[in-house]
Amino acid sequence: MATIQIGENEQHPDLALVASARTGDVHAFETLVNKYDRQIFRIAQHITQNREDAQDVVQDAFLKAYEKLDQFQGNSKFYTWLVRIAVNESLMRLRKRRTGKMVSIDDDIETEEGSVPRDLADWSPNPEQNYGQAELADILRKTIQGLPHGFRIVFVLRDVDGLSTEETAETLGLSVPAVKSRLLRARLQLRERLSRYFRKKKAGEK
Amino acid sequence: MTCTEFLALLDELIDDDVSAQTRSMLQEHLNGCEHCEVTLSTTRKTIEIYRSHEVYELPNSVRQRLHDAIMARCKNGC
Numbered sequence: 001m002a003t004i005q006i007g008e009n010e011q012h013p014d015l016a017l018v019a020s021a022r023t024g025d026v027h028a029f030e031t032l033v034n035k036y037d038r039q040i041f042r043i044a045q046h047i048t049q050n051r052e053d054a055q056d057v058v059q060d061a062f063l064k065a066y067e068k069l070d071q072f073q074g075n076s077k078f079y080t081w082l083v084r085i086a087v088n089e090s091l092m093r094l095r096k097r098r099t100g101k102m103v104s105i106d107d108d109i110e111t112e113e114g115s116v117p118r119d120l121a122d123w124s125p126n127p128e129q130n131y132g133q134a135e136l137a138d139i140l141r142k143t144i145q146g147l148p149h150g151f152r153i154v155f156v157l158r159d160v161d162g163l164s165t166e167e168t169a170e171t172l173g174l175s176v177p178a179v180k181s182r183l184l185r186a187r188l189q190l191r192e193r194l195s196r197y198f199r200k201k202k203a204g205e206k
Numbered sequence: 207m208t209c210t211e212f213l214a215l216l217d218e219l220i221d222d223d224v225s226a227q228t229r230s231m232l233q234e235h236l237n238g239c240e241h242c243e244v245t246l247s248t249t250r251k252t253i254e255i256y257r258s259h260e261v262y263e264l265p266n267s268v269r270q271r272l273h274d275a276i277m278a279r280c281k282n283g284c
Binding site for chain 1: 213216217220240241244245247248249251252253255256257259260261262264268269272273275276277279280281
């Protein structure tokens with residue numbers, strides 16, 4: 001219940017903005033758009049893997065949130081509620097691209113690849129500094145794109161966006177143990193894949 | 207503690223979500239296991255790199271266009 005949480009950790013500043021937006025103050029809503037559009041774009045891009053779709057998701061997710069503001073209960077953060085809308089919109093876009101094939105957050109996760117570390121070479125100190133910004137971004141993009149999207153989205157919400165395990169579970173409609181198991185495998189798979197680029201070179205290796 | 211047991215607690219260790227007793231058991235394993243030490247340090251680094259580098263930038267021009275579109279519809283009551 002929202003009333004119980006308020007005493008513990010003060011009211012989240014978003015709640016006042018949401019309340020104003022509900023009374024028709026579009027500038028209050030604009031503040032929320034400004035605050036979260038980059039994160040929503042990032043999440044949408046990670047799920048859809050398509051720039052145009054991700055841009056459409058940003059637009060549709062905020063518009064849907066605005067339409068449904070009355071349904072926002074205030075017992076979760078506005079941001080997690082918004083992410084939930086954006087995840088659903090992204091999955092819908094993905095489904096359209098795959099010509100109607102059902103897409104859920106449970107797809108493609110049977111793989112056991114990467115649950116056990118294989119590449120055990122240590123990395124060079126600050127390995128990212130061996131690459132230019134654009135090259136590094138390319139490596140990071142390619143590496144994370146190779147993950148099943150059910151892992152990728154858990155990693156992005158939990159580790160990049162900084163949501164808690166419980167918030168990630170709530171947002172994706174997954175159980176807490178499912179989020180934990182996916183997070184571990186996502187982290188290990190990313191580590192394994194990045195190791196190809198970042199491992200210390202042996203003497204004589206190019 | 208075996209490597210498999212260590213690995214099962216890797217996330218809790220990274221997220222600093224372990225009791226003092228478990229932490230000292232994990233530390234003891236790390237002291238004698240180079241493989242797990244590398245796994246831990248490189249996994250931490252993986253998270254740090256993804257956290258500190260934006261993989262998908264939203265260009266300002268696109269951002270502005272999206273804002274304008276969103277706000278125009280909101281002002282019209284969607």
